[in-house]
Amino acid sequence: MRYDWISITTDYGLSDGFVAACHGVLARQAPHARVIDVTHLVPPGEVSQGATVLAQTVPHLPESVHVAVVDPGVCTARRGIVVVAAGGLLVGPDNGLLPAAAEALGGIQRVIVLDDPEWHADTVSPTFHGRDVFAPVAARLAGGADPATAGSEADPSTLVRLPDPLVTVGTGWLEAEVTAVDRFGNVQLAAPGGTLDELGEDILVGGLRATRVRTFGDAGAGTLIAYVDSAERVAVAVNGGRAVVALGVAPGDTLRLAKRAATN
Structure with missing residues (x-):
């Protein structure tokens, strides 16, 4: 062919x-x-x-x-x-x-x-x-x-195969390996996008408060956001900034996302 x-x-x-x-x-x-x-x-x-x-x-x-x-x-x-x-x-x-x-x-x-x-x-x-x-x-x-x-x-x-990246999902939380960081500083995780649905809109990412959004402009400048990226993976970004700097992670690290408990 x-x-x-x-x-x-x-x-x-x-x-x-x-x-x-x-x-x-x-x-x-x-x-x-x-x-x-x-x-x-x-x-x-x-x-x-x-x-x-x-x-x-x-x-x-x-x-x-x-x-x-x-x-x-x-x-x-x-x-x-x-x-x-x-x-x-x-x-x-x-x-x-x-x-x-x-x-x-x-x-x-x-x-x-x-x-x-x-x-x-x-x-x-x-x-x-x-x-x-x-x-x-x-x-x-x-x-x-x-x-x-x-x-x-x-x-x-x-064939030589790479180990599967870590993804662990619990009730109200997930831990996933960082698979890539793009040139904008956005952090892609190994977790499928659907795993984000269980966490709601108010999330803790690596201990920092983040908001679940559909796209970058749905949050204010400087806001840490979690979203489903174009590869259908969970990703984290800062609108107008670099999530990789805010989170201090690199490919191969593990990041924890959790539903943020409601406060009075």
Whole structure:
């Protein structure tokens, strides 16, 4: 199957030529394909954040070959893989980055280990598999090559998976892991949006008073708010401010939300 779109998600940043080099490989080897840059600002080496961004984004993209490279274990024993999903292909390291996105694309159908050097660049840098392995593979797949010919097939059960983020729900409270902080300082939690319904409108978030709202403008400037974000997850923000600063949290931390007791 030929793909007209390739997406790229990395932690490469924008101050070096790493992203441009990957674009160049794709442009030379798959000139027909249009490239969507999901983000290149995943914090360096933060696989879980890259996995979150990728899984929440790919369902909204056209059917594509999705390249994702957040790869602190580059050129170690970790495998390079193609994951064949119902709604597209994912190419990247086998370090937990890809499975959630594959599930978001309809589920994992096959896994191919990229162990055929004919699919790679002539010279492969031990520190830049994004350019020399994953981009060349993505380009060939976009051109219609059969993923099965990229290497040896692996049992999907052998994929490295990240641990499920913590979500605990009680009567009038919930505790959930921080999964992401966006550029506005809004804090996304692992808890599904519906868990917020049990807490009412007057909530304590990390011990601070917050208001349940539908959108930012429903609260006054500087107000701490809890809401359901565009990924259908519980999130916390400050209208006109940065909730991450107010709460002092980071991805991986656990945050408690509780119904605020009525006072006389």
